[in-house]
Amino acid sequence: MLRPLLIASIELKRYSSDKAEMAFSIALPIVMFALMYGAFGGEPSVSVTAHVVNLDDGPVSEDLLQRLESVDGVTVALYDSTEADSALDRSAILTAFVIPEGFSRDLRDGKPTRITVKRRGHGGDEGQVAAAIVSGVAQEVTGGLMVRGMVLSALGDGSDAGRIDEAVASLGGEPAVVVRERAGEESADPTVAIMAAVMTMFMMFAVSLNAQSLVAERANGTLERLMTSRLTANQLFVGKFLASSLRGAVQALVLLLLGFVAMRIAGPGELVQALAYAVLFGAAVSAVGLVIAGLARTRDQAIWSAVFLTMLMTTFSGTFVPFESGPMEVISRFTLNRHAFEALRDILAGSGGIADQGLGVAVLGAVVVLGLGAARAVFRTY
Amino acid sequence: MTSDRDFLTAKNLSKSFGGVQAVNDVSFTIAEQEIFGLLGPNGAGKTTTIRMLATVLDPDAGEIEIGSYLVRGQPSRVRDIIGVCPQELALYEELSATDNLVFFGRMSGLGRREAKEAARGNLELVGLAERASDAVRKFSGGMKRRVNIAVALMSRPKLLFLDEPTVGIDPQSRNHIFDTVLRLRDEGMTVLYTTHYMEEADRLCDRIGIIDGGRMIALGTPSELKASIGKGGDVTLEEVFLSLTGRSLRD
Numbered sequence: 001m002l003r004p005l006l007i008a009s010i011e012l013k014r015y016s017s018d019k020a021e022m023a024f025s026i027a028l029p030i031v032m033f034a035l036m037y038g039a040f041g042g043e044p045s046v047s048v049t050a051h052v053v054n055l056d057d058g059p060v061s062e063d064l065l066q067r068l069e070s071v072d073g074v075t076v077a078l079y080d081s082t083e084a085d086s087a088l089d090r091s092a093i094l095t096a097f098v099i100p101e102g103f104s105r106d107l108r109d110g111k112p113t114r115i116t117v118k119r120r121g122h123g124g125d126e127g128q129v130a131a132a133i134v135s136g137v138a139q140e141v142t143g144g145l146m147v148r149g150m151v152l153s154a155l156g157d158g159s160d161a162g163r164i165d166e167a168v169a170s171l172g173g174e175p176a177v178v179v180r181e182r183a184g185e186e187s188a189d190p191t192v193a194i195m196a197a198v199m200t201m202f203m204m205f206a207v208s209l210n211a212q213s214l215v216a217e218r219a220n221g222t223l224e225r226l227m228t229s230r231l232t233a234n235q236l237f238v239g240k241f242l243a244s245s246l247r248g249a250v251q252a253l254v255l256l257l258l259g260f261v262a263m264r265i266a267g268p269g270e271l272v273q274a275l276a277y278a279v280l281f282g283a284a285v286s287a288v289g290l291v292i293a294g295l296a297r298t299r300d301q302a303i304w305s306a307v308f309l310t311m312l313m314t315t316f317s318g319t320f321v322p323f324e325s326g327p328m329e330v331i332s333r334f335t336l337n338r339h340a341f342e343a344l345r346d347i348l349a350g351s352g353g354i355a356d357q358g359l360g361v362a363v364l365g366a367v368v369v370l371g372l373g374a375a376r377a378v379f380r381t382y
Numbered sequence: 383m384t385s386d387r388d389f390l391t392a393k394n395l396s397k398s399f400g401g402v403q404a405v406n407d408v409s410f411t412i413a414e415q416e417i418f419g420l421l422g423p424n425g426a427g428k429t430t431t432i433r434m435l436a437t438v439l440d441p442d443a444g445e446i447e448i449g450s451y452l453v454r455g456q457p458s459r460v461r462d463i464i465g466v467c468p469q470e471l472a473l474y475e476e477l478s479a480t481d482n483l484v485f486f487g488r489m490s491g492l493g494r495r496e497a498k499e500a501a502r503g504n505l506e507l508v509g510l511a512e513r514a515s516d517a518v519r520k521f522s523g524g525m526k527r528r529v530n531i532a533v534a535l536m537s538r539p540k541l542l543f544l545d546e547p548t549v550g551i552d553p554q555s556r557n558h559i560f561d562t563v564l565r566l567r568d569e570g571m572t573v574l575y576t577t578h579y580m581e582e583a584d585r586l587c588d589r590i591g592i593i594d595g596g597r598m599i600a601l602g603t604p605s606e607l608k609a610s611i612g613k614g615g616d617v618t619l620e621e622v623f624l625s626l627t628g629r630s631l632r633d
Contacts, residue, residue: 003489010474010485017476017517221470228436228466229489229537230458 003231007239008246011213015247025209025247026254029202033255036194037263049075050130051096053084058104064141074133084118094120095127097134107142110149192266195259196344197319200337202255203248203282204313208306210244210289214379215302237376240293241286248282249275259348266348273354274347277361281340284364287371288336294378313337339363389414389541389572390435395444397430404430406596408444412541412574412589417567419587420576421619427596428576429469432543435574436466449540462491465539469546471526472533475519479510479529482518483536490537497536504532507565509558524555531562541572548582560586580619590619594627 015021050068054061068076079087084096098116106113115138117123117131217223226236256275259265266274289306296302314320316328317337323329332338339360346352354361390412397405405427412418420428433439435446437457446453451460473482480501487497505511508528513521518529527547534542544563548556563586567573577583583590584604592600592607600607600622608617611625 006485006488010477010481013481014474014476219470221468221472222474224433224436224438224468224470225466225472225486225533226489227438228461228464229486230461230491231489 003235004239004242007231007236008242011240011243012246015243021209025202025205025251029198029251029255030258032202033194033198033258036198037191047073048126048130048133049077050134051077051079051084051087051093053079053081053096053098055081055101056099056103058102060104060107060141060145061099064099064138067137067141068134071133071137074130088118088120091120093127094124095130097130107145108149110145110153191259191263192348193345195255195265195348196341199252199255199278199344200281200317200319200340201314202251203278203340204285204310204337206244206248206251206282206285207289207292207310208303209247210240210286211292211296211302211306212299213240213244214290214293215296215299219299233379234376237290237372237379241283241290241372244286244289245279245283248286249279252278252282266350270347270350274344277340277343277347277354277357280361280364280368281336281344284336284367284371287368287375290375291371291378294375294380317341336364336367387414388412389416389449390418390574391445391447392431392435393445395431395434395446396442397434397439398442403596405434405441408593408596408598410591410598410601412572414572415567415570416588417563417573417575417586419583419590420574420593421578421580421583421590421623422576422593423578426578426593428593429545430596431593432466432545432574432576436464436543437461462537463540465534465537465542467531467534467542467544467547469549471530473518473526473529476517478515478517479505479521479532480514482529483533486533487536492536500536500538501532504535505529507535508532508562522552522555524551524558527551527555528558528562531559535566539571541574542566544573544575546576546578548577548579556582580623584619592623592626594623599626 015025052065052068054065065076065078068074079096081098084093084098087093088096096118098118100113100116103113103115115134117134119127122128123131214223217226227233252275256266256271256278260268260271288309292302292305292309296305313335314337316331317335318328318332319337319341323332339357343352343354343357343360346356347354388411392411393409395405395408396403408427408431410418420431422428430439434441434444435448435453437453437460440454448460449463451463453460474485477485480498483501483504484494484497487500488494492500502511502514505514508531510525510528510532513525518526521529527549531544531547534544547559551559560582563573563575575583575587587604589601589603590607591598600610602610604619607619607622611617611622
């Protein structure tokens with residue numbers, strides 16, 4: 001067992017001394033994750049600023065502003081009248097919402113009132129979106145007050161105002177129709193899906209690294225030298241396999257720690273399970289890489305075969321563009337990426353542990369065993 | 383200096399690749415503590431012969447015995463007593479000279495401490511002790527060749543195969559390699575040295591086998607080979623080769 005470990009350790013030493021390869025395998029996945037997170041993850045679909053002049057300062061207008069702030073993607077900026085007019089004149093802002101003096105009092109008394117929208121031109125796209133949101137929130141806030149006022153007015157002075165308030169408040173719960181965004185299947189958090197996708201894609205590159213490793217040894221004569229030492233071909237294979245699997249594990253660990261520390265995407269339990277699954281996936285792709293290494297006669301053959309296989313698996317796995325049904329969905333089930341992506345996503349999202357990934361674990365385990373056997377069978381020292 | 387006892391015996395070796403006969407019925411012996419030169423142009427079959435002797439390739443026909451072990455039946459025993467310096471610079475260039483030597487030493491069965499001591503000694507032998515910690519990629523071609531030989535010595539072999547160890551290097555490194563080979567022979571090592579440089583073979587080798595087109599066409603000491611063409615005077619091995627094959631070695 002010592003010689004395979006020595007092979008693995010020298011491989012990792014060579015890997016760590018090659019800055020370009022280090023950058024490729026560790027830094028690039030982080031950059032890719034950051035880019036994809038910036039492009040698709042975390043940000044709400046709407047991002048607008050509501051420029052508000054509040055001349056009222058009563059409880060209802062305060063409530064309205066708080067509710068506006070709580071809407072995902074909406075920021076409230078407060079102005080006085082002069083500032084707002086000046087900003088509109090300069091086109092610094094294109095829309096301002098003016099809450100009139102006595103707004104709260106009038107609503108409490110059941111009298112109609114209005115929020116004025118001042119526009120520069122047509123108010124800009126952002127202003128129109130903000131106007132729709134302000135209108136919706138204002139209706140929500142004022143609806144209850146209007147109902148209360150109307151009931152009080154109909155019943156006269158002897159009615160129980162406290163009980164009416166309670167009844168109106170109870171109507172302000174969950175509306176009958178709720179619009180909710182959903183990304184993909186059960187995972188609403190795109191960060192987790194991006195993390196799983198980037199991990200599987202970059203770990204797939206282990207195929208090409210492993211494929212060219214043995215071919216390069218054959219080309220530069222170190223394989224011949226190793227084969228005239230006490231090392232057996234089986235020990236060589238186990239060593240290469242260990243080195244490649246460890247490299248994959250390091251990649252996975254770095255990405256998972258990044259997600260855990262910077263984004264709190266999962267708890268420690270999920271993290272450990274995801275790492276265990278990633279190690280298995282790394283072992284499976286390493287075995288596939290060794291099959292290519294056994295078949296390829298030149299470095300170019302090894303690299304291009306590995307690149308082709310990696311692209312094929314990434315494309316047909318549906319990792320980035322999920323296939324919901326049809327033949328593509330069936331094909332995607334034969335790719336290693338799909339098993340790994342779905343399992344990692346579910347584990348990180350907390351919707352399933354590694355124990356729930358029986359099929360994926362079985363497939364990846366079978367690929368490890370069959371891949372190593374096939375690679376050894378086709379391997380020639382010369 | 384050379385012992386009468388044969389350390390290596392190769393009988394009727396043949397090897398072909400896809401219908402091309404690379405080695406054809408080659409036989410020779412190498413005595414203990416002898417420097418045996420295998421001389422021939424590129425593609426003559428020298429490297430294929432070495433690969434069969436070094437257990438890397440199985441011969442299609444023939445037998446090899448090294449130090450009383452049969453290559454076909456006891457390859458791991460043979461590997462314990464041979465050292466191979468391939469024609470390529472079989473080194474990990476991103477690692478230091480010491481790291482390369484220690485790694486290959488450990489692959490040959492040395493313990494960590496033993497491997498480090500042997501690495502220090504071998505780098506001293508090839509004149510690179512001061513560059514031990516430098517990455518091999520920073521070395522000149524000649525220095526890399528010397529590290530290549532130092533690695534082959536890590537297993538403390540009784541028989542050393544040197545496959546064209548002086549290709550493309552400067553005269554200083556070449557002379558250093560010559561001195562090293564002679565010193566190793568004097569310390570008791572047996573050496574098989576392949577080259578296509580006639581003057582090298584003339585200067586170093588106790589006996590020479592000339593190989594061409596996969597066949598051994600002449601075998602003897604440099605003096606015997608020169609005498610065999612019957613010209614007398616200052617005959618060179620180049621002329622011997624020309625006389626035997628009808629063409630120059632560099633053709």
